[in-house]
Structure formats: structure tokens, C-alpha cells
Amino acid sequence: MALLELSDVSVHYGRIGALSGISLTVEEGEIVTLIGANGAGKTTTMRAISGIRPLSGGKITFDGEDITKLRADLRVVRGISQAPEGRGVFPGMTVLENLDMGAYARKDRKNLAEDFERVFTLFPRLGERKSQVGGTMSGGEQQMVAIGRALMARPRLLLLDEPSMGLAPQFIQQIFRIITEINQQGTTVLLVEQNAQQALSRAHRAYVLETGSISKTGTGPELLADPSVKEAYLGVA
Amino acid sequence: MNHVVTFLADGSDWINFDVGALRDQFWNDTIEGLSQGSIYALVALGYTLVYGVLRLINFAHSEVFIFGVFGAYFTFFGLGFRPGPTPELGAGELILYLALALIVAMLVSGATAVVVERVAYRPLRRRGAPPLVFLITAIGASFVLQQILFIWRGGNQERAIRLMRPQEVFTIFGASVTNLQIIIVLASIVLMLIANTFINRTRLGRGVRAVAQDPDTATLMGVNKERVIMLTFLIGGLLAGAAALFYLMKAPTGASYQGGFLLGIKAFTAAVLGGIGNLRGALLGGLILGIVENYGQSVFGGGWRDIVAFVLLVVVLMFRPTGILGESLGKARV
Ligand SMILES: Nc1ncnc2c1ncn2[C@@H]1O[C@H](COP(=O)(O)OP(=O)(O)OP(=O)(O)O)[C@@H](O)[C@H]1O
Numbered sequence: 001m002a003l004l005e006l007s008d009v010s011v012h013y014g015r016i017g018a019l020s021g022i023s024l025t026v027e028e029g030e031i032v033t034l035i036g037a038n039g040a041g042k043t044t045t046m047r048a049i050s051g052i053r054p055l056s057g058g059k060i061t062f063d064g065e066d067i068t069k070l071r072a073d074l075r076v077v078r079g080i081s082q083a084p085e086g087r088g089v090f091p092g093m094t095v096l097e098n099l100d101m102g103a104y105a106r107k108d109r110k111n112l113a114e115d116f117e118r119v120f121t122l123f124p125r126l127g128e129r130k131s132q133v134g135g136t137m138s139g140g141e142q143q144m145v146a147i148g149r150a151l152m153a154r155p156r157l158l159l160l161d162e163p164s165m166g167l168a169p170q171f172i173q174q175i176f177r178i179i180t181e182i183n184q185q186g187t188t189v190l191l192v193e194q195n196a197q198q199a200l201s202r203a204h205r206a207y208v209l210e211t212g213s214i215s216k217t218g219t220g221p222e223l224l225a226d227p228s229v230k231e232a233y234l235g236v237a
Numbered sequence: 238m239n240h241v242v243t244f245l246a247d248g249s250d251w252i253n254f255d256v257g258a259l260r261d262q263f264w265n266d267t268i269e270g271l272s273q274g275s276i277y278a279l280v281a282l283g284y285t286l287v288y289g290v291l292r293l294i295n296f297a298h299s300e301v302f303i304f305g306v307f308g309a310y311f312t313f314f315g316l317g318f319r320p321g322p323t324p325e326l327g328a329g330e331l332i333l334y335l336a337l338a339l340i341v342a343m344l345v346s347g348a349t350a351v352v353v354e355r356v357a358y359r360p361l362r363r364r365g366a367p368p369l370v371f372l373i374t375a376i377g378a379s380f381v382l383q384q385i386l387f388i389w390r391g392g393n394q395e396r397a398i399r400l401m402r403p404q405e406v407f408t409i410f411g412a413s414v415t416n417l418q419i420i421i422v423l424a425s426i427v428l429m430l431i432a433n434t435f436i437n438r439t440r441l442g443r444g445v446r447a448v449a450q451d452p453d454t455a456t457l458m459g460v461n462k463e464r465v466i467m468l469t470f471l472i473g474g475l476l477a478g479a480a481a482l483f484y485l486m487k488a489p490t491g492a493s494y495q496g497g498f499l500l501g502i503k504a505f506t507a508a509v510l511g512g513i514g515n516l517r518g519a520l521l522g523g524l525i526l527g528i529v530e531n532y533g534q535s536v537f538g539g540g541w542r543d544i545v546a547f548v549l550l551v552v553v554l555m556f557r558p559t560g561i562l563g564e565s566l567g568k569a570r571v
């Protein structure tokens with residue numbers, strides 16, 4: 001049984017359809033990546049999974065339970081957390097407060113020390129800047145806050161929407177290394193990326209989204225070798 | 238030495254310019270302004286909290302306040318007090334009755350605020366209504382609440398019920414400071430500190446700040462936005478209820494169904510003056526407004542009191558369009 005399953009999911013913004021009946025699965029322990037051009041519907045998919053965008057059709061199940069109608073904040077309790085596109089760092093909160101927000105929905109809020117420790121080990125930079133306010137941090141640092149914050153929820157499924165956006169090349173390497181590390185520590189990851197090269201080489205499986213529909217799926221290496229994927233997403237003629 | 242400049246030909250003082258009166262009255266004006274300003278500040282916090290979270294100016298907040306005034310008034314009434322001479326009460330008794338009226342007023346205002354949110358704003362939010370619709374609804378809700386009071390009590394002002402006579406406790410530069418002023422200022426400060434600590438130091442308060450800064454991301458963290466919104470209205474209402482009791486203790490006359498309007502507008506002015514969305518801005522704005530209003534009254538004459546408040550607002554906004562402290566609730570930190 002898949003940890004996450006989307007069956008025939010559609011989402012509309014007003015009358016305009018952004019997703020027209022997509023189906024995908026994420027198995028426990030996997031890194032699955034969703035690649036696609038601008039406006040393909042990747043962020044919309046993530047918002048639908050987290051519950052901040054209602055479906056106009058289809059069904060989402062998580063851990064065998066239908067969560068299609070479940071309130072967004074309760075999905076976090078179930079174990080789905082997200083580092084959203086654009087990072088969404090709370091500008092007026094310190095690094096510590098931002099991270100603490102990640103654990104907002106947790107019932108065992110007494111023992112967060114371990115989780116803070118884990119985040120500071122993954123991102124030593126955050127440990128040095130605990131009391132800096134989010135709004136004054138650099139883009140890369142904000143990305144670390146966003147990912148670290150999503151980890152504070154101790155999620156079973158971590159959703160990452162373009163974690164490499166706007167980062168310098170050596171930094172992109174580092175972020176992807178950390179994503180693999182998080183996965184190896186036992187967290188299932190659904191990763192949306194523009195950086196298809198990196199994403200496909202890190203992922204177990206991948207889906208290609210094209211204007212609201214899944215056009216291709218396969219293992220990471222399969223898609224890396226696929227000529228049409230190469231042409232469209234890897235900048236190889 | 239008084240410089241009274243008279244602008245009307247018949248010599249009646251349409252407007253004064255009496256700097257001497259300000260000099261004579263300076264400390265009296267300041268002290269009285271602080272106690273009046275505390276009331277503005279408590280009400281201003283309600284505007285600021287709701288604005289911070291919803292970007293909505295809750296015009297019905299003035300009626301949330303006036304419901305609290307009636308709540309306090311009828312608590313006095315229910316305790317057996319009637320309009321007329323002020324009774325002689327022992328300190329213990331007085332504190333007990335005032336505490337009771339405070340609790341009732343806070344609960345009445347808090348409940349009113351939550352009901353307004355439920356009945357007027359939540360259905361609009363569900364349907365994704367544009368901001369203008371919220372604004373019209375806010376004004377409508379304000380009228381509905383006023384009319385409820387009118388239908389219940391009629392248009393006449395209730396006759397004042399007093400539990401205590403202001404008595405001088407000590408003097409500052411010759412200006413007397415009364416027990417009433419001390420109670421109002423101290424109680425307001427304590428309540429505002431509690432509200433501030435709640436918003437900045439507790440988990441729920443952090444949820445409120447998160448929704449104010451980025452509602453969608455707050456939801457992704459597991460914050461229940463609807464609950465935060467309700468909580469915000471509740472806190473604003475509770476503070477307005479406390480202000481309501483203090484207002485009733487100070488006001489020369491009793492409660493009236495329209496009594497919230499001017500105070501509400503001034504508290505809103507105070508919130509904008511300090512920087513709307515900013516908790517400390519509401520406090521600062523309220524105190525400054527209370528004090529400057531009194532100075533204005535001394536210099537220009539009684540009729541100019543309310544005008545001074547708005548002239549001050551316009552002048553401050555010309556130089557600092559975001560108000561004196563100018564941050565949003567989101568960014569405000571202790
Ligand atoms: N709030 C909105 N209102 C109307 N249309 C929207 C809204 N958000 C997204 N869309 C539209 O839905 C489609 C999918 O958008 P989405 O943000 O999911 O794309 P994306 O794949 O994440 O793109 P990008 O790579 O640029 O982030 C686009 O055509 C977009 O214009």
C-alpha cells in the first residue's frame with residue numbers, strides 16, 4: 001500500500017483547470033520527484049496534497065485513509081509537512097520561532113530538543129543564527145529554515161517545492177545532499193524541482209507533469225536517459 | 238498671563254488660542270490624558286489585532302465596546318445600585334463589585350465580538366468575498382448592534398450609576414492624581430501586558446502571529462486559521478470590555494446606544510496613529526491621543542477637543558504614513 005496516493009485529482013482556479021485528473025503514488029521510504037515546466041501544476045499538486053487548495057475531482061489517500069476532505073491543519077497532524085514554494089519563512093519570527101512553528105501541531109511538544117539538534121546538525125548555519133529574524137536572512141538561509149521547519153513536524157511525508165530555487169550552484173549540491181540524508185534517516189520525500197538533472201539523479205521514481213497532466217513516469221535513471229525528457233528538461237539537444 | 242485670541246467679531250470665543258491655560262493645566266491634562274488614553278489603547282488593540290490577522294477594519298468593534306458598557310451598567314444595576322448619590326462602600330466591597338463588573342463586561346464584549354465574526358465575517362470568508370464587501374458588512378454589523386441596543390433601551394441615555402467618587406491620592410507638580418485614574422491606568426497596563434505576553438510568548442499566540450504574517454504557510458504548519466481568527470476577535474473583545482467598565486466609571490453620564498461611535502473612531506485613530514497591526518503602537522497611539530486631546534482642549538477650547546485628535550492623525554500620517562511605530566502585527570516583537 002502506497003503511503004500517498006492521488007487518484008484522478010483535478011484542481012481548478014475559478015473556471016481554469018490547473019490539474020486535470022492526475023494520478024500518482026509515493027511509497028514509504030521513497031524520494032519521488034515531480035518535474036515540469038513553469039505553470040505545469042506542480043505547486044498546485046503540492047497545495048492539494050497539503051489541503052490548502054480544494055479538489056474539484058478525484059481522491060487523495062494517505063496511509064490508507066481518505067484525506068480528500070480533511071482540514072489542512074489536521075493533515076500536518078497525520079504526518080504531512082511542506083516547505084512551500086517561495087519558502088514562506090515568517091519574516092517577523094526568529095529562526096528558533098520559525099522552527100518552533102514547524103512543531104506547532106505536535107502533541108509531544110515537550111521533547112523538541114532532539115529535533116532542534118537534528119536540524120542544527122543538518123544546517124549548522126541555522127545554529128549560528130538562532131535569534132536572527134526570518135525577514136533579514138538570505139535566500140539560501142531562508143530555504144534552510146523552511147526545510148528545517150518542515151522537519152520539526154517529524155513528518156512521515158515531506159513535501160519540498162523547489163528547494164533549490166534561487167540558490168548558488170554549490171549550495172544546490174548541498175541542499176540535494178541533505179534531502180538524500182533526510183530520506184535515509186527514514187522520511188519519505190515528494191520533491192518538486194526545476195533542476196531536473198539533480199532531482200532525477202537523487203529520486204527513486206519520477207513523474208513528468210505537462211499542463212496539468214502526467215505525461216511520463218519511471219525510475220530516476222530511466223527518465224534521465226529518456227530522449228524527450230533530455231530535450232525538454234535537461235537542456236540537452 | 239493669558240493670551241486669548243478671539244476670532245469672532247462679537248468677542249465670543251469661537252476658538253481660543255490660550256497657551257497660558259495649557260501651562261496651568263499641563264500636568265492635569267497629562268494625567269487625565271493618560272487615563273483616557275488607556276481606554277483608547279485597550280479598544281485600539283482590538284482594531285489592531287483583527288487588522289493584523291485579517292487585514293479588516295472591524296467597524297463593529299465600537300459596538301463590541303458599547304455592549305460591554307451596558308454589561309457593566311447592568312451589573313451595577315443587578316447588584317442593587319441605582320442612579321443617584323454615590324454610596325459609601327468599603328474598599329473590599331468596592332473591589333469585589335468592580336471585579337464582578339469587569340468580568341461581566343469583558344465576557345459580554347468578548348462574546349459580542351465572537352458572534353460578529355461568526356455571523357457577519359465567517360460566511361463571507363467561506364465564499365471568498367472581496368475586501369470591499371467585508372468593509373460594508375462591518376459597517377452594517379455596527380448599525381445592527383446599535384439598533385439592537387436602541388430597540389431594547391430606547392434613545393435616551395441611561396442615568397449614571399456610580400460606585401466610587403474620584404479622590405485625590407497624591408499630587409504631581411500640583412496636579413491631583415485620583416484613585417480612579419490610578420485604577421484605570423494600572424489595570425489597563427496589566428491587561429495589555431497579559432495580551433502582549435499571550436501573543437508573543439505562548440504557542441497559541443505564536444499561531445496568531447503566524448497567521449498575521451503568512452496565512453497559507455501558517456496552515457501548512459498545522460495552525461487552524463479559523464480558530465486563530467476567533468481567538469483574535471475574542472481577545473480584542475475582552476480588552477474592549479475592560480475599557481467599557483473604565484469608560485463607565487469615568488463618563489459624566491451613563492451608557493447610550495450610540496456611545497460607542499466616537500470612542501470607537503478615536504480608538505481606531507489611535508491604532509492608525511501608532512501603526513495599525515502593531516500591539517505597542519496601539520498603546521502608544523492611545524496614550525498620545527488621550528494626552529494631546531487634553532492639551533488641545535486647553536489651548537483651543539472645549540469644542541475643539543475631538544478635532545485635535547484627527548488633525549494630529551493627519552499630520553502624523555503625512556510624515557509617517559505607516560504610523561509612529563509602523564510595523565505590522567506580524568513583525569512586532571518584544
Ligand atoms: N491563485 C491562482 N489563481 C489562478 N490561477 C492560478 C493560481 N495559482 C496558479 N494558477 C495557475 O495554475 C497553473 C499551475 O500553476 P502552478 O503554480 O501549480 O505551476 P508550477 O508548475 O508550480 O509552476 P512553477 O514552476 O512556475 O512554479 C498555472 O497556469 C497558473 O497560472
Ligand SMILES: [Mg+2]
Pocket residue numbers: 042043044085
Ligand atoms: Mg511552482
